Amino acid sequence: MQTLKLNRGDIGVLLRGGSRPIRSWSEQWDAQRLALHLGVIVVGAGSYGAAMGWWRDPLQAAYVAAKFPLILLLTAAGNALLNAMLAPLLGLNIPFRQSFLAILMSFTMAAAILGSFSPLVAFLVWNTPPLSAGMHISRAAYSFIQLTHVAVIAFAGLAANLRLMHLLRDLSGDAGVARRVLLAWVAGNLFLGSQLSWILRPFIGSPGLPVEFLRATALNGNFYETVFRAARHLLNFD
Amino acid sequence: MDSINPIPPQVPPQIPPVAPLYPAAPKPPGETPEERAPIPNLMTVVEAILRQPQRVMYQLRQPGAGRLIALMLLAALVCSLVYGVVVGTFSGGSQLWIAPVKIAGGLFVSVLICLPSLYIFACLSGSQARLVEMFGLVAGLLMLMTLLLLGFAPVAWLFSQSTASVNWMGTLHLLFWGIATLFGLRFIEAGFSHSQARSNAGFNTWVIILILVVLQMTTALRPIVGTADSFLPKEKKFFLNYWGECLKSSPEGSLAAH
Numbered sequence: 312m313q314t315l316k317l318n319r320g321d322i323g324v325l326l327r328g329g330s331r332p333i334r335s336w337s338e339q340w341d342a343q344r345l346a347l348h349l350g351v352i353v354v355g356a357g358s359y360g361a362a363m364g365w366w367r368d369p370l371q372a373a374y375v376a377a378k379f380p381l382i383l384l385l386t387a388a389g390n391a392l393l394n395a396m397l398a399p400l401l402g403l404n405i406p407f408r409q410s411f412l413a414i415l416m417s418f419t420m421a422a423a424i425l426g427s428f429s430p431l432v433a434f435l436v437w438n439t440p441p442l443s444a445g446m447h448i449s450r451a452a453y454s455f456i457q458l459t460h461v462a463v464i465a466f467a468g469l470a471a472n473l474r475l476m477h478l479l480r481d482l483s484g485d486a487g488v489a490r491r492v493l494l495a496w497v498a499g500n501l502f503l504g505s506q507l508s509w510i511l512r513p514f515i516g517s518p519g520l521p522v523e524f525l526r527a528t529a530l531n532g533n534f535y536e537t538v539f540r541a542a543r544h545l546l547n548f549d
Numbered sequence: 550m551d552s553i554n555p556i557p558p559q560v561p562p563q564i565p566p567v568a569p570l571y572p573a574a575p576k577p578p579g580e581t582p583e584e585r586a587p588i589p590n591l592m593t594v595v596e597a598i599l600r601q602p603q604r605v606m607y608q609l610r611q612p613g614a615g616r617l618i619a620l621m622l623l624a625a626l627v628c629s630l631v632y633g634v635v636v637g638t639f640s641g642g643s644q645l646w647i648a649p650v651k652i653a654g655g656l657f658v659s660v661l662i663c664l665p666s667l668y669i670f671a672c673l674s675g676s677q678a679r680l681v682e683m684f685g686l687v688a689g690l691l692m693l694m695t696l697l698l699l700g701f702a703p704v705a706w707l708f709s710q711s712t713a714s715v716n717w718m719g720t721l722h723l724l725f726w727g728i729a730t731l732f733g734l735r736f737i738e739a740g741f742s743h744s745q746a747r748s749n750a751g752f753n754t755w756v757i758i759l760i761l762v763v764l765q766m767t768t769a770l771r772p773i774v775g776t777a778d779s780f781l782p783k784e785k786k787f788f789l790n791y792w793g794e795c796l797k798s799s800p801e802g803s804l805a806a807h
Contacts (some may be wrong), residue, residue: 393700530711
């Protein structure tokens with residue numbers, strides 16, 4: 312059996328979407344490769360989180376650097392069982408290990424992309440008036456930073472899921488099955504990930520509120536309730 | 550003398566080929582050696598129902614299917630109890646044992662009271678399946694449904710810790726149950742399609758009955774998510790009336806009465 316050697320080019324292979332090596336990586340546990348993926352998630356998503364939180368305060372940067380990778384890892388772990396069940400039920404007969412590693416690899420790709428954008432975001436933040444307490448920040452600047460984060464995170468998620476789609480198509484040999492499995496996984500991961508992000512707020516922070524790891528109201532309400540209430544308020548149903 | 554016969558020869562009119570009611574029936578269970586492999590234990594039955602449902606269907610037709618059915622029911626019981634504990638964590642206290650008892654009991658009773666009608670509908674549809682096979686398919690439905698609920702349990706737990714709205718949690722559990730039921734029904738429908746039934750109309754009717762029974766059971770056994778003074782409600786209600794009352798009472802919902 313060919314021994315899989317870990318090297319620095321693995322991330323490049325992952326990003327380029329080389330279907331044969333990625334498929335073989337997903338077929339077996341490899342402690343070193345798993346450590347590399349976890350490392351990329353921690354460093355990549357962490358550095359992007361640091362750039363995001365730095366606008367408010369260096370301490371906020373440290374907090375968000377810890378929280379960002381945590382969201383990816385908790386989402387992968389929290390939905391691992393469900394995703395492993397959904398794959399065979401939707402026509403892709405892969406074991407638990409393979410579904411977990413496939414999702415972890417897609418998160419690794421997203422984290423690598425986020426990490427690569429972190430210097431750009433840091434540069435953007437450096438060029439923006441600080442968000443520290445007592446400072447006045449224009450609504451336009453705040454919105455611009457927010458939209459930049461949305462665009463970067465959406466791009467990272469899209470690219471990672473496109474690569475995951477290639478892998479699923481390769482594994483199933485059927486584009487329809489791959490699409491169904493991907494949609495089910497993405498829906499589940501978005502559902503859980505959104506709530507985890509809600510609990511682990513703040514990320515950008517607010518000049519009117521203190522810098523803290525979690526808000527005191529972290530477990531009060533959920534993301535979807537808030538969206539629902541906002542929609543009700545907007546449509547004057549209150 | 551030649552004469553023209555006005556009466557056409559007695560040739561029966563050609564009947565145009567009729568398209569089958571169910572296009573391309575799936576291969577019958579047990580076609581491959583893997584599908585004929587026995588299912589000896591709980592782990593194998595869990596694996597088989599997720600990855601090789603045809604294997605389960607084949608084994609349900611073999612002598613000694615009772616053991617397989619017992620294993621599926623055991624798995625369903627364990628999964629529904631665990632999910633029930635997760636549901637109970639929302640309110641805590643006595644709901645930690647009340648919710649699992651109600652969820653496991655409610656699901657088992659719902660399926661049990663629907664089983665005879667499934668058998669009758671199957672017979673009326675021309676199905677050759679025996680009662681034990683129907684029972685096995687229903688046990689498979691229950692097991693697959695509760696397995697998926699177990700998969701949803703981490704997400705349900707996270708939400709139950711971060712919201713105070715009973716309406717929200719009730720809706721979320723119904724959503725998870727709906728998705729799980731969808732997959733469970735796919736399994737039982739696949740099993741039904743191998744039973745030589747002439748039509749699926751009876752089965753589809755039964756599906757509606759099952760869904761209505763389970764939904765009514767959530768109202769009959771209330772509160773499952775919230776808390777109350779008594780184990781069972783004192784007032785009888787139809788589930789749609791009850792849901793309407795819940796939504797009208799408060800968008801947040803109150804812990805009592807759910």
